[in-house]
Each structure stands twice: as structure tokens, then as C-alpha cells.
Amino acid sequence: MYTILSKMTLSSQIREYVIEAPEVARAAKPGQFIVLRLHERGERIPLTIVDADPQAGGVTIVVQEVGKSTREMGDHFHAGGSVLDFAGPLGVPSEIENYGTVICVGGGLGIAPLYPIARGLKKAGNTVIGIIGARSKDLLFYIDRMDAICDELHVMTDDGSTGRKGFTVDPLREILSSRRKIDRVWAIGPAIMMKVCAEVTREFDVPTVVSLNSIMIDGTGMCGGCRVEVGGEAKFACVDGPEFDAHKVNFDLLMSRQSFYHEEERCALDRYLAAEKEKEQREDR
Amino acid sequence: MSREKQVPMRQQDSDIRIHNFDEVPLGYTEEEAILEAERCLQCPNAPCGEGCPVQIDIPRFIDHIKNRRFAEAIATIKEENTLPAVCGRVCPQENQCQVVCTLGKRLEPVAIGKLERFCADWEAEHERYCPEVGKETGYRVAVIGAGPAGLTAAGDLRKLGHEVTIFELLHVAGGVLMYGIPEFRLPKEVVKREISALEEMGVKIEVNKVIGQIYTVDELLENGYNAVFIGTGAGLPRFLGVPGENLNGVYSANEFLTRTNLMRAFRFPEYDTPIKVGKCVITVGGGNVAMDSARTALRLGAKESIIVYRRSEQELPARREEVEHAKEEGIKFQLLTNPIRFIGKDGAVAGAECIRMELGEPDESGRRRPVPISGSEFTIKADTVVVAIGNGPHPLVPRTTKGLKLSQHGNIVADPKTGQTSKEGIFAGGDIVTGAATVIEAMGAGKRAAAAIDRYLKEKK
Ligand SMILES: Cc1cc2nc3c(=O)[nH]c(=O)nc-3n(C[C@H](O)[C@H](O)[C@H](O)COP(=O)(O)OP(=O)(O)OC[C@H]3O[C@@H](n4cnc5c(N)ncnc54)[C@H](O)[C@@H]3O)c2cc1C
Numbered sequence: 001m002y003t004i005l006s007k008m009t010l011s012s013q014i015r016e017y018v019i020e021a022p023e024v025a026r027a028a029k030p031g032q033f034i035v036l037r038l039h040e041r042g043e044r045i046p047l048t049i050v051d052a053d054p055q056a057g058g059v060t061i062v063v064q065e066v067g068k069s070t071r072e073m074g075d076h077f078h079a080g081g082s083v084l085d086f087a088g089p090l091g092v093p094s095e096i097e098n099y100g101t102v103i104c105v106g107g108g109l110g111i112a113p114l115y116p117i118a119r120g121l122k123k124a125g126n127t128v129i130g131i132i133g134a135r136s137k138d139l140l141f142y143i144d145r146m147d148a149i150c151d152e153l154h155v156m157t158d159d160g161s162t163g164r165k166g167f168t169v170d171p172l173r174e175i176l177s178s179r180r181k182i183d184r185v186w187a188i189g190p191a192i193m194m195k196v197c198a199e200v201t202r203e204f205d206v207p208t209v210v211s212l213n214s215i216m217i218d219g220t221g222m223c224g225g226c227r228v229e230v231g232g233e234a235k236f237a238c239v240d241g242p243e244f245d246a247h248k249v250n251f252d253l254l255m256s257r258q259s260f261y262h263e264e265e266r267c268a269l270d271r272y273l274a275a276e277k278e279k280e281q282r283e284d285r
Numbered sequence: 286m287s288r289e290k291q292v293p294m295r296q297q298d299s300d301i302r303i304h305n306f307d308e309v310p311l312g313y314t315e316e317e318a319i320l321e322a323e324r325c326l327q328c329p330n331a332p333c334g335e336g337c338p339v340q341i342d343i344p345r346f347i348d349h350i351k352n353r354r355f356a357e358a359i360a361t362i363k364e365e366n367t368l369p370a371v372c373g374r375v376c377p378q379e380n381q382c383q384v385v386c387t388l389g390k391r392l393e394p395v396a397i398g399k400l401e402r403f404c405a406d407w408e409a410e411h412e413r414y415c416p417e418v419g420k421e422t423g424y425r426v427a428v429i430g431a432g433p434a435g436l437t438a439a440g441d442l443r444k445l446g447h448e449v450t451i452f453e454l455l456h457v458a459g460g461v462l463m464y465g466i467p468e469f470r471l472p473k474e475v476v477k478r479e480i481s482a483l484e485e486m487g488v489k490i491e492v493n494k495v496i497g498q499i500y501t502v503d504e505l506l507e508n509g510y511n512a513v514f515i516g517t518g519a520g521l522p523r524f525l526g527v528p529g530e531n532l533n534g535v536y537s538a539n540e541f542l543t544r545t546n547l548m549r550a551f552r553f554p555e556y557d558t559p560i561k562v563g564k565c566v567i568t569v570g571g572g573n574v575a576m577d578s579a580r581t582a583l584r585l586g587a588k589e590s591i592i593v594y595r596r597s598e599q600e601l602p603a604r605r606e607e608v609e610h611a612k613e614e615g616i617k618f619q620l621l622t623n624p625i626r627f628i629g630k631d632g633a634v635a636g637a638e639c640i641r642m643e644l645g646e647p648d649e650s651g652r653r654r655p656v657p658i659s660g661s662e663f664t665i666k667a668d669t670v671v672v673a674i675g676n677g678p679h680p681l682v683p684r685t686t687k688g689l690k691l692s693q694h695g696n697i698v699a700d701p702k703t704g705q706t707s708k709e710g711i712f713a714g715g716d717i718v719t720g721a722a723t724v725i726e727a728m729g730a731g732k733r734a735a736a737a738i739d740r741y742l743k744e745k746k
């Protein structure tokens with residue numbers, strides 16, 4: 001059992017948790033993730049390590065409530081409680097070096113995994129340009145934190161409810177077209193965002209790293225369910241990644257594989273929501 | 286009474302069992318066990334014991350059964366074997382203890398495995414035998430991986446009085462016994478029972494600990510462990526490397542079985558992990574893993590479950606009993622056939638283009654090499670494919686342990702008699718050393734390594 005030390009709401013569907021796992025906190029590096037399981041019947045959920053405090057033994061994760069398990073976590077797992085399993089750190093850490101000037105693009109929930117990488121890059125001496133965006137204002141978070149570490153920050157929303165109206169790829173293209181020397185780009189977010197960012201940076205020939213969130217089970221190289229195609233070869237995102245050279249990734253395959261269980265995910269969520277509603281009505285009575 | 290044949294074990298009828306995940310063979314009653322035990326000749330030289338990699342005193346435990354001393358029978362087995370309920374069910378007895386049984390020269394050999402299972406099940410329903418733990422030595426040993434190799438090494442080291450901690454990356458201990466071998470062959474309650482017996486002896490098991498990531502093996506030695514045993518298994522699924530293999534609906538056997546056994550997807554949505562099985566399922570491969578996958582597919586609702594194997598029936602590496610069970614259940618065998626491409630429709634697999642094979646000259650394994658017959662391509666329709674063509678060494682520990690000597694295939698090089706690796710204080714055994722093999726061989730390796738670790742600790746003093 002791993003105690004939930006704190007829980008904070010970042011936006012309507014996004015919450016930040018600090019989980020007590022001192023050994024994981026000690027070993028964690030930017031770019032790595034953990035796998036957690038809520039309870040005996042739970043699935044193994046991969047989540048990026050956003051922050052780790054080796055002294056206090058806490059590991060910070062940010063969860064977007066998209067389906068049954070993440071909804072359940074938001075609804076029923078509170079500070080002082082605990083989750084059943086918490087394993088990590090998993091995956092290969094980001095290659096943090098002093099590259100010169102880097103752009104860090106984070107879309108939606110992707111801002112969470114991006115943040116520790118951007119911070120690491122800043123610490124390593126890079127000039128860091130941040131671009132973060134989401135569909136609308138209430139899905140954006142960590143603006144202050146990103147602002148604190150970036151030399152320049154661009155905030156975008158699809159609907160213009162905050163920052164500039166448009167997509168994260170827009171400022172990316174503008175900066176690259178301005179002929180400023182950019183040494184490396186990180187792009188983390190929905191597969192489609194990573195795909196368009198990769199297309200743009202390819203035009204300008206800037207090395208680009210993406211973090212692939214394929215569907216995982218064990219997260220340790222044992223099942224092959226997370227396989228992705230990179231440079232025409234099958235790779236396991238959990239042990240060979242999750243970060244890969246964006247210009248070699250087959251994003252269409254990634255998206256197709258991510259959608260394989262949509263029907264089942266829908267069924268699990270509907271069943272959960274129906275049970276919650278029933279519980280509520282019973283309590284009202 | 287006929288002495289020619291083994292007392293048969295009752296089993297679930299095939300038309301019923303394909304609709305459930307309950308165990309297929311149902312076990313012996315006390316009377317049946319005694320009848321079978323009476324067939325044993327009590328050979329003074331006991332060749333059967335030599336056939337058992339952990340060297341159980343077979344005539345002695347059988348003699349106890351014959352005389353209704355069941356508690357003594359299980360105690361005899363447990364002197365050498367910490368997982369008898371598992372071995373009695375999944376050991377390839379026909380190639381181990383039973384192949385050398387004297388009775389087997391002319392008649393059917395004694396059903397040693399079935400008798401072993403009987404004793405273990407009897408124990409579960411009666412008093413538990415807890416092996417004695419020696420005087421505490423003060424030495425600490427870390428065991429990596431809670432599969433049969435690690436569990437056996439841990440049990441033996443604990444019996445010798447060492448403090449033992451097992452580190453396991455999954456959320457439960459058991460290795461392949463929990464995630465790979467299906468419920469209908471090895472109920473998970475049985476595995477848990479045997480593991481809790483180890484915990485009662487004082488073996489500590491820490492799950493969710495991914496060695497190589499959370500600590501390296503060297504860090505374990507620096508952090509106060511006097512020796513390390515690596516039993517991390519063959520957990521890396523191999524793929525065919527043919528076009529279309531990354532289509533949705535193409536599973537590795539590991540994923541297919543892990544979703545079902547470990548995550549209990551057969552009870553989705555009650556359990557959260559889903560699995561998707563179509564009407565027609567192809568399993569590629571011919572070993573135990575392939576049989577398990579094909580039979581699991583039927584139980585998950587497939588109308589047709591086909592094994593595609595590139596050699597002929599004679600070469601099927603699976604246990605005979607498993608092939609028979611599969612046939613009884615209606616699994617079809619498409620032999621001398623190999624997939625060359627998976628055909629997709631809207632991102633999901635819709636079929637396999639296969640080619641017929643013929644057997645040529647023997648290869649290095651001594652089996653005749655399958656060669657494709659050109660122009661013989663044909664298509665099998667399928668909406669799910671399971672690739673069960675074997676597993677490579679689990680990569681995390683080999684990748685993160687500096688200076689550890691590896692074989693060409695990435696297995697850890699270790700002395701077969703002692704498990705000693707190229708690094709001092711580090712021992713290894715089981716599938717991570719030999720490549721995918723059997724439960725009992727992994728246990729034998731764990732046992733030999735435990736004895737070697739004990740000697741190493743005492744000599745170091
Ligand atoms: C390396 C990695 C890091 C991740 N980091 C984060 C993170 O920091 N914060 C966060 O909120 N989410 C993260 N995810 C995604 C997260 O694991 C899924 O959102 C979660 O498992 C969904 O569970 P659910 O039951 O609530 O939703 P489901 O109903 O299962 O699925 C809803 C959506 O999530 C996707 N999804 C489902 N299961 C997985 C899975 N095992 N892996 C990836 N995607 C899945 C589906 O394609 C679907 O679109 C990460 C995924 C990976 C692989």
C-alpha cells in the first residue's frame with residue numbers, strides 16, 4: 001500500500017497527487033514513469049513522474065480523468081488514503097544535456113511529463129522556450145511553473161479562452177521560420193499533436209524527441225503490448241522508450257493501437273458511472 | 286487389480302470445460318492415490334529420483350501414501366521441493382522422473398506427478414507442514430524475481446538460516462506460474478498457497494520492485510546484501526518479424542496470457558483490464574505456451590481456435606498431455622504451415638497469409654528443418670492472432686548490471702553446477718540462464734545456487 005500524501009485539483013479533469021514511495025523518489029529521473037494499480041480488481045495504469053522528492057519520499061503524478069480507472073481515482077482516492085501498487089521508475093530517462101536552445105512543446109496532459117524535462121534542460125544550461133496549450137482554459141495547468149523555468153513561454157488554447165488562440169504547432173512553426181537557431185525540440189501531448197510537431201521540425205531539420213503513450217500492461221518489457229514502430233522496427237515503448245526520435249515514429253500506427261479497446265473502455269466507464277449514480281440515489285434516500 | 290495401467294485421474298468433460306476456467310484434472314481421492322502408490326516396486330536403486338531435478342525421495346513418499354501416512358508423504362516431498370502442488374500439475378513428468386521409472390520399461394510408469402499433486406492437495410486440506418528453519422546466520426541474501434527459480438533458492442536459503450528478501454517487479458509473486466500458465470492448468474490459489482508457505486518460513490517478498498531501475502544489482506550488494514541470486518526468467522516475447530504483426534488484434538502470448546491470468550480479463554468488466562477475442566483465433570507456435578493460448582482463446586469465446594505450427598505433429602514441443610487436452614477441446618492443428626504476412630482491415634488483423642512447409646535436413650537442434658514450399662501460399666481468416674514462438678531473456682537486469690557476462694542471445698552466463706556468474710557474490714539460474722525451459726529445471730537451478738551461495742557465505746567468513 002502506498003499512501004497518498006496530498007491531492008490537488010489542477011483543472012476540472014486534472015488532479016495532482018503526491019504518493020509516498022521513497023525508493024522510487026530516490027531513483028526517479030525526468031522522462032520516467034510509474035505503473036500504479038488502485039485496488040485488487042484494478043488495471044495497471046502508466047503515469048509519468050512529474051516530480052520526486054528524495055528527502056520527503058514523495059512522488060508527484062498528474063492524472064487526467066479520461067476513463068473508468070482515472071475517474072475512479074479522482075472520485076475515491078484522497079489524501080490520507082492509499083493505492084495498492086506503485087512500481088517504478090520505469091523507462092529510459094530523458095537525455096538531458098546542454099544542447100543550446102531548446103523548445104519544449106506540451107499539449108494538454110502532456111504538460112505534466114514535459115515540465116520535469118524542461119526544468120532539467122534549464123538546469124543543464126539550455127535556453128528553454130516553452131509552448132503549452134490545451135483545448136480550453138480549464139484544461140490548462142502549470143502555467144506558473146512553466147513560466148518560472150522558461151526563458152520564453154507561449155500559451156495557446158484552441159478556443160482562445162486564455163493565451164493565444166490556436167495550436168501549439170503555430171508558435172513552433174513561427175519560431176523555426178524566424179531562423180533562430182534551435183538545437184532540439186521536445187514535443188509531448190496527444191499523438192496527433194506530436195505528429196504535426198514532428199512534421200514541422202522535420203522541415204527545419206531540428207532533432208525532436210517525443211514521448212509515446214502506447215497502451216501498456218506490465219511496463220517492463222514482458223508483454224509487447226506497448227510496441228510501436230520506430231524507423232521501421234518494432235520497439236517496446238516501456239523499456240526502449242518512452243522517448244523516441246520523432247522523425248522515425250509511425251504515429252498512425254500508434255493512434256490505431258491506442259484506439260483498439262475503445263468499445264471496452266466505453267463499457268467500463270458507463271458501468272462505473274451507472275454504479276456511482278445508483279450509489280448516490282441510495283444515499284439520498 | 287490391474288498393475289499395467291495408471292489409475293486414471295478424473296477430469297472435467299471437454300464440452301463443459303471449454304466454457305470455464307476451472308481446473309481440468311480433478312485430482313485423486315485417497316483410495317485412488319493408494320491404489321496407484323501400490324503399483325510402485327520400491328526399487329532399491331530408485332532410478333526415478335535421479336530423473337527429478339530436485340531429487341525428491343520418490344519411493345519413500347510413495348511408500349508413505351501406500352500406508353496412508355499422508356502427512357509424512359508431503360513432509361518427504363517438501364524436504365526437497367517447495368512447490369509440490371505446482372510441480373505435480375505442470376512438471377513434464379513423462380520426460381523427467383517417470384521416463385526412468387523401472388515399471389515404465391514394460392508397463393505404464395508410476396504416476397509420480399499425480400501422486401505428488403495428491404499429497405500437496407491433501408496438505409492444503411489438512412495440517413500444513415512447515416519446514417524447519419536453521420539457526421539465524423546473520424547473512425542477508427537478495428533474490429531477484431519470484432518465479433520458480435527465485436522461490437526455490439529463497440526457500441532453501443531460508444532453511445539454512447539466512448535472511449532472504451525476494452524482489453519482484455510485478456504486483457504478485459509467482460512469475461510465469463501467475464501470469465503465464467492458465468488457471469485451468471494451475472489455479473492461482475494453488476500458487477498463492479505455496480508462496481504463503483514460504484512467507485511463513487520467514488522469506489520476505491517485496492513486490493513492485495523493479496531491479497535495474499529502482500536499485501541495480503551492484504547497489505543491492507553495496508546496501509548490505511551479502512549475495513544476490515538472479516532468477517528473472519525469459520520474459521521478453523519474440524515476434525515473427527513479418528509484415529502486419531503490429532496490427533490490432535495481434536498479441537504476443539505473454540500479453541494474451543497476462544491479460545487473462547494476471548489481470549483476470551476473463552472477468553472484465555468486473556476486473557478493469559479488457560481483452561478482445563474474435564470468432565476465429567490463430568495461435569502461432571507448438572509449445573506449451575501455444576497450447577495454453579489456443580485453449581484460453583476458446584474459453585474467452587472463440588468459435589474456432591487454430592494452432593499454426595511450422596513442423597509436423599511429431600515435433601510439437603508441448604507436453605503430450607497438453608496436446609491431447611487441446612485436441613479433446615476441439616483445437617484445430619494447421620501443421621507444416623508458417624505465416625508470412627498478416628492481413629489487416631481498418632487497422633485490425635483480418636487474416637494470415639501462410640505458406641506450407643516440408644521437413645528437410647536436421648538442424649542444430651536435431652529436428653528436421655522446415656522449408657517453405659514455394660507457390661503454396663494460402664490465407665486463413667482470423668480476427669485474433671497470438672504469437673507464441675518463444676521468449677528471450679528478460680532484459681532489465683542484464684542491461685543494467687555492469688560487467689555481467691552474457692551469452693550471444695543475452696542470457697546470463699552462469700556455472701550450471703553452482704549458478705556462479707562472472708561477478709563475485711552474484712549467482713543466477715532458471716530461464717534467464719538457460720533460455721525458456723521448465724518449472725522443475727528452474728527449481729533445480731535455484732536449489733543448486735542456494736547450496737553454492739551457502740558455501741560462498743561461509744567461506745567468505
Ligand atoms: C508512458 C506513459 C505515461 C503516461 N503518463 C500519463 C500521465 O502522466 N498522466 C495521465 O493522466 N495519463 C498518462 N498516461 C495515460 C494513462 O495511462 C491513461 O490515460 C490511463 O491508463 C487511462 O485509464 P482509464 O481507465 O481512466 O481510461 P481508459 O478508459 O482505459 O482509456 C481512456 C483513454 O486512455 C487511453 N489509454 C488507456 N489505457 C492506456 C494505457 N495503459 N496507456 C496509455 N493510454 C491508455 C486510451 O487509448 C483511451 O483513449 C500515460 C501513458 C503512458 C504509456
Ligand SMILES: Cc1cc2nc3c(=O)[nH]c(=O)nc-3n(C[C@H](O)[C@H](O)[C@H](O)COP(=O)(O)OP(=O)(O)OC[C@H]3O[C@@H](n4cnc5c(N)ncnc54)[C@H](O)[C@@H]3O)c2cc1C
Binds near residue numbers: 431432495497716
Ligand atoms: C504459458 C507458459 C506455459 C508453460 N508451461 C509449462 C509447463 O507446463 N511445465 C513446465 O515445466 N514449464 C512450463 N513453462 C515454462 C516455465 O514456466 C518456466 O520455465 C519457469 O517459470 C522459469 O522459471 P524462472 O524462475 O526462471 O522464471 P519466471 O517464472 O519467468 O520468473 C521470473 C520472475 O522474475 C521477475 N523479474 C524479471 N525481471 C525482474 C527485475 N528486473 N526485477 C524484479 N523482478 C524481475 C519476473 O516478473 C518474474 O516474476 C511454461 C511457460 C509459459 C510462459
Ligand code: SF4
Binds near residue numbers: 336339341343373401
Ligand atoms: S518434481 Fe517433477 S520431476 Fe520431480 S518428482 Fe515431482 S513431478 Fe517428478
Ligand code: SF4
Binds near residue numbers: 386387395
Ligand atoms: S522407479 Fe518407479 S517403480 Fe521404482 S521406485 Fe521409482 S517410482 Fe517406484
Ligand code: FES
Binds near residue numbers: 218221222236238239
Ligand atoms: S508494457 Fe508490456 S512490454 Fe511494454
